[in-house]
Amino acid sequence: MIVNTFISDGGPIPEYTKVSLRQARHTNPDTDISFISADNQDIFDELNIKWVPQGCIGSELLREFNECCWFKRHGTPQTTYPSPELFWHRTAERIYYLEAYISQNDLKDVFHFENDVLIYGDLSTVPVSGKIAMMLPMSRNKSTFAFTHIPSPQHLHKVCKYFNKLMSTYGEQTLSQHLRDHVSEMSLLHMAFREWLVAGFPILPTQSSEMVFDPGSYGQFLGGTNNGHSKGFTDPEHFIGELINGGDLNVEFNDEPSVNGVKIFNLHIHSKNLKEFASYEKVK
Numbered sequence: 001m002i003v004n005t006f007i008s009d010g011g012p013i014p015e016y017t018k019v020s021l022r023q024a025r026h027t028n029p030d031t032d033i034s035f036i037s038a039d040n041q042d043i044f045d046e047l048n049i050k051w052v053p054q055g056c057i058g059s060e061l062l063r064e065f066n067e068c069c070w071f072k073r074h075g076t077p078q079t080t081y082p083s084p085e086l087f088w089h090r091t092a093e094r095i096y097y098l099e100a101y102i103s104q105n106d107l108k109d110v111f112h113f114e115n116d117v118l119i120y121g122d123l124s125t126v127p128v129s130g131k132i133a134m135m136l137p138m139s140r141n142k143s144t145f146a147f148t149h150i151p152s153p154q155h156l157h158k159v160c161k162y163f164n165k166l167m168s169t170y171g172e173q174t175l176s177q178h179l180r181d182h183v184s185e186m187s188l189l190h191m192a193f194r195e196w197l198v199a200g201f202p203i204l205p206t207q208s209s210e211m212v213f214d215p216g217s218y219g220q221f222l223g224g225t226n227n228g229h230s231k232g233f234t235d236p237e238h239f240i241g242e243l244i245n246g247g248d249l250n251v252e253f254n255d256e257p258s259v260n261g262v263k264i265f266n267l268h269i270h271s272k273n274l275k276e277f278a279s280y281e282k283v284k
Contacts, residue, residue: 001031002024002028002031002112002123004021004112004114005112006036006115007036007038007090008038009085010039011038013037013115014084014115014272016269017115017116018041019118019275020113020118021043021047023119023274024113025049026280027120027121027279028123034049035052036052036053036054036097038054057104059096059104061096061099061160062093064164064168065093065164065167068164068167069089069093070172072086072088074184075088080227081272088184091184095163096160098150099160102153102156103153107150107152109149111123112149112150113147114268116270116272116274118267119147120263121211121263126201128151132151132197133148134149134198134200135148135199136200136214137215138203138238138239139235139237140237141180141187142181142184142187142190144189146214146215147215147265147266149201155198159189159192162188162195166188175187179191203217203240204240204243205260205262211264212262212263212264213265213266214268217240218251218257218264219267219270219271220233220270221233221234221251223273224270
């Protein structure tokens with residue numbers, strides 16, 4: 001099943017989120033989809049998506065997070081497509097809502113992807129471990145929840161518990177100095193990778209690859225960024241960006257994305273222009 005989120009104080013979900021959901025339903029017509037948000041949305045009925053009221057979910061881990069987390073001070077980045085209020089706090093907080101919902105309902109074999117992500121295949125074909133949560137490495141100090149598999153409640157519970165321990169034990173200054181960057185859910189997730197609390201989906205093609213996954217770099221190259229960068233952008237700090245710059249990766253989009261001839265299962269469209277890359281648009 002799929003469980004996605006948009007944590008806010010209420011109101012409509014972003015338009016690009018609707019494109020992501022339509023793509024998910026197009027590629028997985030029989031998959032159960034739940035969506036956690038403050039308010040119900042018309043698109044949930046349209047796509048047979050179960051609305052999960054944000055206000056009905058809570059946990060001790062979520063309470064602890066809101067006590068020890070300082071991300072609200074980071075505010076909201078200035079972007080081309082307006083970012084949600086308290087962006088840095090909300091992107092981390094949604095992991096705790098996700099954990100609480102999965103735990104409360106004892107859900108297993110759950111996929112979660114971010115609201116600016118498109119998926120291009122049947123989730124039953126995705127190679128998962130089943131023994132550890134799987135997410136996406138991006139750089140030497142950041143990983144992403146852009147496309148995530150959670151085998152059972154305990155796996156995400158361990159990750160959230162670890163995040164809280166890091167924040168409450170070390171605080172902002174120490175963690176920022178250690179990471180050489182501001183602390184976010186991406187940098188905390190990177191530290192969870194190093195503790196073997198999570199594993200990574202493959203992001204780079206090999207001769208035997210059937211599919212790879214996009215932490216954000218392929219989507220930035222194909223669609224640009226929400227910070228004003230045009231198509232063809234690469235971040236040299238990203239594993240993928242470094243290899244594109246070196247001429248080792250040939251990234252293409254012909255109805256679906258590929259790299260060196262290997263299918264890219266998901267695209268993380270940082271520019272938020274999801275409609276340009278949605279395959280359901282091509283079959284109308």
